Amino acid sequence: MTGSKVVALGHYQPERVLTNDELATMVETNDEWIQSRVGIRERRIAAPDESVDEMAWRAADKAIANAGLDVTEIDYVVVATCTAIDRSPNIAARVAARLGLGNPAAIDLNTACSGFAYALATADQAIRAGAATKAIVIGVEKLSDWTDWTDRTTCVLIGDGAGAAVLVADDSDDAAGVGPVVWGSVPEMSDAVRIEGRDGPFQQEGLSVFRWATTQLPQIAQQVCEKAGLKPEELGGVVLHQANLRIIEPLAKRLGAVNAVVAKDVVESGNTSAASIPIALSKLVEKREIPSGAPVLLFGFGGGLSYAGQVIRCP
Numbered sequence: 001m002t003g004s005k006v007v008a009l010g011h012y013q014p015e016r017v018l019t020n021d022e023l024a025t026m027v028e029t030n031d032e033w034i035q036s037r038v039g040i041r042e043r044r045i046a047a048p049d050e051s052v053d054e055m056a057w058r059a060a061d062k063a064i065a066n067a068g069l070d071v072t073e074i075d076y077v078v079v080a081t082c083t084a085i086d087r088s089p090n091i092a093a094r095v096a097a098r099l100g101l102g103n104p105a106a107i108d109l110n111t112a113c114s115g116f117a118y119a120l121a122t123a124d125q126a127i128r129a130g131a132a133t134k135a136i137v138i139g140v141e142k143l144s145d146w147t148d149w150t151d152r153t154t155c156v157l158i159g160d161g162a163g164a165a166v167l168v169a170d171d172s173d174d175a176a177g178v179g180p181v182v183w184g185s186v187p188e189m190s191d192a193v194r195i196e197g198r199d200g201p202f203q204q205e206g207l208s209v210f211r212w213a214t215t216q217l218p219q220i221a222q223q224v225c226e227k228a229g230l231k232p233e234e235l236g237g238v239v240l241h242q243a244n245l246r247i248i249e250p251l252a253k254r255l256g257a258v259n260a261v262v263a264k265d266v267v268e269s270g271n272t273s274a275a276s277i278p279i280a281l282s283k284l285v286e287k288r289e290i291p292s293g294a295p296v297l298l299f300g301f302g303g304g305l306s307y308a309g310q311v312i313r314c315p
Contacts, residue, residue, distance in 0.1 A: 004127040004135075005170040005177045006120075006315050010062030011282035012055050013044040013161040013269065020156070027152045034156045039245025043159030043270030045144050050160075052084050053094035056140040059162035059278070060095055064136060067166040071099050074166075076132035077106040078123050080115025080139045080274040082195060082303060083146055084108065095138065105132065112193055113241045113302020114183075115139055115274030116163070117309055120298070121181035123167050124310075138164040139274035146200035154202055157243075159270030163278025179228035182220060183308035186212065193303035213247045213301060218254045221299050221309060225255075228295065228311035232256040236294025237284060237314060241301055242266035242276035257297070261289050273302065290314045 019042045020031035034040055046055065056079055064071055079092040092106035105126075111118045116139035123135040140162035149155045170177055189212065193204040225232050238252050238260045245266050252262045265280035272279060277298055284290050292314055299309035 002128060002130070002169050002171045003177045004124045004167050006165045006312050007168050008063050008067035008166045008315055009164065009278060009282035009285050010059050010066055011161065011163040011279045012058035012062065013279065014046040014050055014055070016045045016047065017042050018045045023156055026149055027155060029152045029156055037246070038157060039267055040156065040270050041267050044161055046142050046160040050142070052081060052140055052142045053091045053098065055142065055160070055162040056091055056095045056138045056164070057098040059140065059164040060099060060136045060138050063164040063166050064099070069134065069166065072102050073134050074099070074101050074136050075104050076123060076126055076135035077101070077104050078119045078135065078137050079108045080111070080119040081108060081141055082110050082112045082115065082273060083141045083143055085145065091140065111302070111304055111306040111308070113243065113273045113276065114300035114304070114306045114308045116277045117181070117298055117300040118183060118306070120165065120167070120178065121183065121308060121310060124178045124181070127167065127169050133169045135167040136164055137167055138162060139276070139278045141273040141275045143202060143273060146195050146202045148201040151201070153206065154204065157271045158202065159272045161269060161272045161275045161279050163275050163282050165278055177313060179311040181308055181310045182224045182227060185307070186305040189305035192305050209305070210244065210247065212305065213243070214250060217251055217299070217301065217307070220307060221251065221255050221297065224297060224299065224309040224311060230295055230311060233258050234295060235260040235297050237261045237263070237290040237296035239263040239277050239281045239284070239296060240299050242269065242280055243271050243302070260297070285315060
């Protein structure tokens with residue numbers, strides 16, 4: 001059966017760096033308070049005229065170039081985001097136009113912070129079904145548009161940016177590819193992360209999400225490994241949604257991924273929601289920190305409360 005594999009990644013982050021010390025001049029907080037609670041040191045903030053689709057296009061263009069593909073070969077575009085301003089056209093269509101694609105299927109998907117893992121699974125399934133052959137999967141957010149900069153419980157968390165992966169059909173017999181997805185939601189926590197109405201702002205019940213992630217996430221991540229036919233100690237990398245360093249480090253330890261490189265991009269990028277996994281993974285691949293072909297656990301969780309994860313082979 002035809003499967004799929006990730007052949008290249010790319011990411012884009014705005015130029016402006018917003019440090020904790022600068023945030024302390026805007027709201028009652030300080031560097032020690034932020035780092036001790038969430039591990040974030042700085043984050044990137046998009047310019048007012050820097051749109052969601054522009055950031056998505058820049059990441060996608062880089063990923064396609066890294067894959068060595070002609071843009072006309074892309075026949076499926078899926079964008080994970082919860083921060084698009086416009087309802088129509090969708091971000092995927094605008095990215096397709098910016099890239100100069102032919103006539104690709106183009107959809108947006110919104111499960112907030114788990115969005116990239118959902119989008120990757122959707123693209124993988126489209127390829128397996130024969131509905132696509134080469135896909136660009138993008139996670140992108142401009143959370144700064146939806147942030148209350150007077151609320152220190154949320155404004156210290158967020159960052160902007162985009163990450164993208166090129167996914168292609170693969171019918172080889174080796175272990176390369178995208179593994180089965182484990183996904184789901186916790187309906188009774190559907191309001192735990194919110195951007196409601198026309199003007200937002202981004203709100204979350206941080207303690208509830210933290211408790212769920214630290215108590216429930218380890219066994220779900222274990223299920224992802226089992227579906228991929230791997231033991232946690234065989235993982236070469238672990239890339240979780242970059243929400244909070246105090247969630248990421250304990251989870252990797254409890255999972256038993258003792259030989260894995262654990263992504264900690266949250267320290268310098270903050271929480272970029274659907275963009276966090278592809279940005280972190282793209283940086284690790286760019287720096288050659290994970291060997292090509294090594295199994296990498298991807299796992300996202302957030303608004304909904306939704307979650308999704310799969311194991312991929314590092315390009």
